[in-house]
Amino acid sequence: MSTTLPPSGNSRRVAAGLVWGGWVALVVITALGFTAQWIPAADLINDLRPLAALVALALFVVAVGLRDWRLIRPTAALALLHAGMLLLPWARAADRASVPPALRLVTVDLGTDSQRFDEVADFILGAGADIVLLQQVSCSAAERLIPKLKPTFANAFVSADGCAGQALLAKRPWSAVGQTITAARKPLLISASFQWGNAAFTLTGASLSGALSPNAQADEFARLRAQLASQGPAQIVAGAFNLTPFAWRLAQLQNAGFGQHATYLATWPARWPLLLLDNVLSTEGIASVRVAIGPPLGTEHRPLIADIAFVK
Numbered sequence: 001m002s003t004t005l006p007p008s009g010n011s012r013r014v015a016a017g018l019v020w021g022g023w024v025a026l027v028v029i030t031a032l033g034f035t036a037q038w039i040p041a042a043d044l045i046n047d048l049r050p051l052a053a054l055v056a057l058a059l060f061v062v063a064v065g066l067r068d069w070r071l072i073r074p075t076a077a078l079a080l081l082h083a084g085m086l087l088l089p090w091a092r093a094a095d096r097a098s099v100p101p102a103l104r105l106v107t108v109d110l111g112t113d114s115q116r117f118d119e120v121a122d123f124i125l126g127a128g129a130d131i132v133l134l135q136q137v138s139c140s141a142a143e144r145l146i147p148k149l150k151p152t153f154a155n156a157f158v159s160a161d162g163c164a165g166q167a168l169l170a171k172r173p174w175s176a177v178g179q180t181i182t183a184a185r186k187p188l189l190i191s192a193s194f195q196w197g198n199a200a201f202t203l204t205g206a207s208l209s210g211a212l213s214p215n216a217q218a219d220e221f222a223r224l225r226a227q228l229a230s231q232g233p234a235q236i237v238a239g240a241f242n243l244t245p246f247a248w249r250l251a252q253l254q255n256a257g258f259g260q261h262a263t264y265l266a267t268w269p270a271r272w273p274l275l276l277l278d279n280v281l282s283t284e285g286i287a288s289v290r291v292a293i294g295p296p297l298g299t300e301h302r303p304l305i306a307d308i309a310f311v312k
Contacts, residue, residue, distance in 0.1 A: 012066060019071050022059050026052060026078060036248035040214035047211055047275070049246040053082035089245035094259030097287035101307035102196060107133040107205070107278055109240035110141055111300030112164065117141060120297050121148040127294070127305060132169040133190075133205040135240040136300070139163040159187040166190045166205055166239075180227060188220050189227055199310035201286065202231045206239035217242065221249045225256070236308065238280040240301060245276060253281055261288040261306045270296040278304045285312030 030052065033045035045052070056079040063071035106129040110120070117140075124132055125148075132153065134141070142158055146167060150156050153169035157177045166187045168177070174192035182188045191204040206224055209216040221243075228237060237258065243250045245263055254260065258281040266273035273293065278301055280291070287309045294303030 012068075015062060015066055016068060016071060019059050019062050019066070019075065022055065023071075023074055023078060026055055026059070030078075030081070033248070040218035043214060043218075043243070043247050043249055044211055046246045046248050047244045049082065049085055049244070053079070053086050056082045085246065088251070089254075089260060089263045092251075092254040092259060093263050093288075094261045094282055095284070095287040095311065097289055097309040097311050099287075099289065099309050099311070101289040102199065102310050103130040103308050104128055105131050105133070105203075105236070105238060105280060105306045105308060106294075106303055107135070107238045107240075107280065107306075108294070108297070108299055108303040109135040109207070109278060109301040110138065110145075111136050112138060114138070114297075114299045115140065116298030117145040117148070120299065121145055123294060123297055123303065124149060125152055127303075129305070130171050131203065132167070133203075133239055134167040134169075135205070135207040137165040137167045142167075157190060157192065159190060166207055168192055168203070168205055170194070172196065180223065182220060182223075188223060191227070191231070196310070199234065200232075201234040201236060201310075204228065204231075204235065204237040204239075206237060206241060208240065208242050210242045218249065221252075225252065228253075228256070228258075234283055234285060234312075236280065236282045236286060238278075238304075238306070240277060241279045242277050243279070245279075250279070257283055259284070259288075261308070262291045262293075262304055265291060265293050265304070267293055267302045267304055268300065270299055270302045273302055277301060280304060280306045280308075282308070285310065287311045 032042050036043040060075040060079040063075040155170045155173050158167045159165040159179050164186050168190050177192040179187050180189040193202050208220045261280040266276050268275050268277040289307040289309050292305045
C-alpha cells in the first residue's frame with residue numbers, strides 16, 4: 001500500500017519549508033544589521049530595513065495561509081520586530097510646531113553629472129528659501145549656478161575643492177563660517193553660526209560618502225559627530241548623509257539629541273525616489289513646521305525643503 005502524500009500535502013510541505021528557510025535567513029540578516037557598530041558594511045542591511053519588513057510580512061501572510069501555528073508564531077514575532085524598528089525614526093523625530101516658521105532651509109545634492117543649472121536656480125529662487133545648502137558642487141556649478149543665486153543670497157560660501165564641493169548661501173549674514181576637508185580633499189562639512197532674530201544656532205552642511213564605500217562613510221561620520229559635539233547646544237545639521245533613517249550611524253545622532261525633520265520622505269533616486277538619503281536634523285528647541293520634497297531637477301537627489309521654527 002502506497003504511503004506517499006497527496007499533491008496538496010507535498011505543496012504544503014514545500015511551502016512550509018520555504019517559509020522556515022526564509023525566516024531563518026531573515027533572522028540572520030537582521031542580526032547582522034546589529035553588527036554595524038563594528039562592521040560598517042552591515043549598515044547596508046539597516047538602510048534596506050523597509051524591504052526586510054516587507055519580506056517578514058510576506059512570510060507571515062504565507063504562514064497564515066497555511067494555517068500552521070508552528071509557522072504563524074515565529075513569523076508574526078519577526079514581522080512585529082521589523083514593524084517596531086520601522087517606527088523607531090518616528091519616535092526620534094524632531095518636535096513639531098504649529099507656528100509660523102522662522103526660516104526655510106533647502107538642501108540638495110546636485111550630483112556630478114548635473115548640468116540643468118537654470119532649472120535648479122529657478123526652483124531655489126521660487127522656493128523662497130532663507131538658507132540653501134548644496135552638495136557635490138562641481139566646477140561647472142560653481143561657475144554657472146552660484147552666480148545666478150548670489151543676487152538673492154547676499155552671503156555665499158562656496159568650497160569647490162576637487163570640483164565636488166559644497167555651498168552655503170543665506171539671505172542673512174553669519175558671524176562665522178568654515179569647512180572641514182576629507183583626506184580626499186573633498187569638503188565633508190561646512191558650518192556657519194547665525195543669529196536669527198532672537199535665536200542663535202549653528203548650521204552644518206554634510207556630504208558623506210555613499211553606502212557602497214562603508215569604511216569611508218564610517219570615518220566621515222565619526223568626524224561629523226566629533227564636530228557636532230564641539231559646537232553649541234542649538235544646532236541644525238543637514239545635507240546628503242547617504243544614510244536612511246534606519247541606519248545605525250544615523251541613530252547615533254538621534255541618540256545624541258538630534259531629532260529628524262524628514263522621517264519617511266524619499267529623495268533618491270530623483271526620478272523614482274525610494275530612499276531618504278538627504279536629512280535635516282536639529283537639537284531640542286528647534287522644531288519642524290513643514291517638510292517637503294521638491295521635484296526632479298536633473299540632479300541625483302530631489303531637493304529637501306524644511307520650514308523650521310525656534311520654540312525655545
